[in-house]
Amino acid sequence: MDGIASSFELDDPSDWPSTLPHLRELDNLLRCPICKEYFNTAMVTGGCGHTFCSLCVRRCLTQETKCPSCRAPLNKSELRPNRLVDNLMRTFKGGRQLLLNSLTKSNSTPTNSISNNAETVFSGCRGKSASKEESTLRKRQRISTRSSARISNEANNENPAFADSDAMQNGLSFVVLDDDGDIGVESDENYTDNERDFVPAKSNNKKIDDTRRTEESTASVGITPQQQDTKVHCPNCKQLVSQSLINRHLDRCLSSLPSSNESSSVSAVSQAKKHLAPMLKPQSKRAATLALPKPTKLAYSLLSESKLRRTLKDLGIPPKGDKNQMQTRHIEWVNMYLANEDSESPVSHRALLKQLAAWEESMASNQGESGAKQQPSSQQSSSTSVTDHAAKYADSFATLVAQASSAMRTKDPSCE
Amino acid sequence: MSMVPKRIMKEVERLNKDPVPGIEVDIVEGNIRYFNVIMAGPSQSPYEGGHFKLELFLPEEYPMSPPKVRFLTKMYHPNIDKLGRICLDILKDKWSPALQIRTVLLSIQALLSAPNPDDPLANDVAEQWKTNEKQAIQTAAAWTRKYASQ
Structure with missing residues (x-):
């Protein structure tokens, strides 16, 4: 019940x-x-195009390899991040309270009588107060990004066609900025990451995440403005490009064949991710923060308890409990780990381990709670309560027996 | 799963704020996972005018596993047996975590409007439904008057 409260x-x-x-x-x-929560790292399914939270859909697919919405066959490997949905949601969520407040305010004023139909209320609120508040909010976001990440002025004063992507990028870097607290600590790893900046950007998703984190920490630590030149993903080919060069890059990128380019780069990224992930984990990072090896799905039925325990220990997750408990913990860990990798702003493994512990605790409390509720009812039918039950209904049993025997007596003579 | 109780709370909140027409859901005191439901029989069906009681229980694995639903009122329906158990695919193998209490109850209501005697749970009723549908519908309406009118 604690989790609910x-x-x-x-x-x-x-x-x-x-x-x-x-x-x-x-x-x-x-x-x-x-x-039923706002998307947390939205992932779109390959075939049917439905969108779910990364962790939610991974948990479902562990049970059944079907899309939870339409039941089409679906594998975990077919999931792709849906960043636009993340950004849409974040923007909406950011303005939600403001919008709700202004709605209730305008509804409570006597001038806005109930006779207004839905359409006018809708357009009125959006037109006047809400949109103003939204725009100030967006402006505020923009200012904060500009001051910390120093987005160049041309980028903001682009032609209207680019306004959307501009806003998206702003939202993106804005969110990266309020990441978990680990970044400040990892300053000695910045240099290694910066060096890796010169590696061709396509090589690895993981690395892109790292560089983004680095930018963030360099921004907060305050290194020379040259290094602060923000890199953004090209919306077309997903390549990491310096913000000042993005428009030129986009022109080139869009004029070339988009479909073949995209698919090849995506597959290259995922391929590279698979092969390079363990190698690209820098040694310094392992020393500075807790970086745990990537877990993989296991054939639990083929593993002995001790072997599973050793695997868990190697992965850095608590190897306690019996085989079943370790198995559920490992399944959840794989899902959490991969969902975290999907995330735009992944948390540290230490934080992830805490989440795992919290999850396990809530599971245990759930079980305890339902156990406490179910056990008495199941015990009622077992030995101790049988006697209670017999005692309680002794009278009615007696009358029933009497009725039955009297019925027998009246029946018997007629039969004979 | 910490998210599960929250989802249940949300569903309950939603059912209170925005009730499904013709379906009334009450939480049983002291157990957030157990609900009493009163469902109005759909119009233009032999169950019209009836108020049917159901119980609904959300197992621990919900929403990864389906809720358990059962009619408490006696029903004459090919897909509902004497014990009130319901033969409905989404309550069994076609369950999906994207479904919810609301959709389950709506599906049950739809099942009342459209009995499916080809996938029966109560064999005698289904047989009657197939051989003499008129008679079967009359019986269902009679049962509704007898057991489900309040």
């Missing part, structure tokens, strides 16, 4: 007044169909 803050699409079905639907669409 602590997380009682419930936001829900039904928070929006029923006169605004569009906003309700929008709110609903930005939520994972599995956990």
Whole structure:
């Protein structure tokens, strides 16, 4: 019950007044169909194109290799990150409270009577207060990104066609900025990462994440402005390009064949990721923070308990409990680890281990809770309560026996 | 899973705020996973006018495994047996974690409108439904009046 009490803050699409079905639907669409929360690292499925949280869909696919929405066959390898959805959700979530507040305010004023139909309320709110607040919010985001990451002025004053991608990039770097607290500590690893900046950018997703983290920490540590030149992903070929060069790159990138380019780069990235992931983990990082080896799916039935225990120990996760407990912990760890890798702003492995421990605790408390509830009821039917039950209903049993025997007596003579 | 109780809370909140027409859901005191449901029989079906009681339980693995639902009111329906158990694919192998209490109850309501005697749970009822549908529908309506009118 502890988990419920602590997380009682419930936001829900039904928070929006029923006169605004569009906003309700929008709110609903930005939520994972599995956990009903806003997407946490949205992943789109390969064949059917449904979107879920990374961890949610990975948990489902561990049980059944089917899309939770349409039941089409689906493998974990077919999941791809859906960054646009992440950004949409983040923008919406950022303005949600403001929008809700302004809605309730405008609804409570007597001028905005109930006779207004949904359309006018909708457009009125968006047109006046809400959009203003949204724009100030966006401006604030933009300012904060500019001051910390120093996005060049031309980038913001681009032609309108690029306004969207610009905003997206801003949102992106903004979010990266409020990452977990580990970054400041990892300063000695910055240099190794910076050196790796000169490696061709396509080589590895992992590395891209690292460089992004580095940019962030260099920004906070305050190294020369040259190094602060923010790199962004090309929306077309996913290549990491300096922000000042992105437009030139985009022109070139879009004029070349987009489809073949994209697919080859994606497959190259995933291939490289598979092969290079263990090698690219820098030694210094391992020393500075806790970097755990990437776990893989195991054939649990073929593993003995001691072997599984050793595997868990090697992976750095607690090797306690019996085989079943270790197995569930390992499954969850694989899912958590991979979901964290999917994330735009992955947390440190130390934080991930904490999450694993918290998950296990909540599982245990769930079990304890339901166990406490189920056990008495199941015990009622077992030995101790049978006597209680017999004692309680002794009278009614007696009358039933009497009735039955009297019925027998009346029946018997007639039969004979 | 810490997210699961939160999801249940959300679903309950949603069902309270935005109830499904013709379906009433009450939490059984002291157990967030156990619900009493009263479902109105769909119109233009032999169950019209009836108020059917169901119980719904969310097992620990929910939403990874389906809720357990059972009719408490006696039903004359080819896919509902004497014990009130329901033969519905989404409650068994077609379950998906993207489904929820609301969708399950709506599906059950739909099953009342469209009985499927080809996939029976109550064999005698299904047989009757196939051989003499008119008679079967009359019986179902009679049962509704007898057991489900309040």
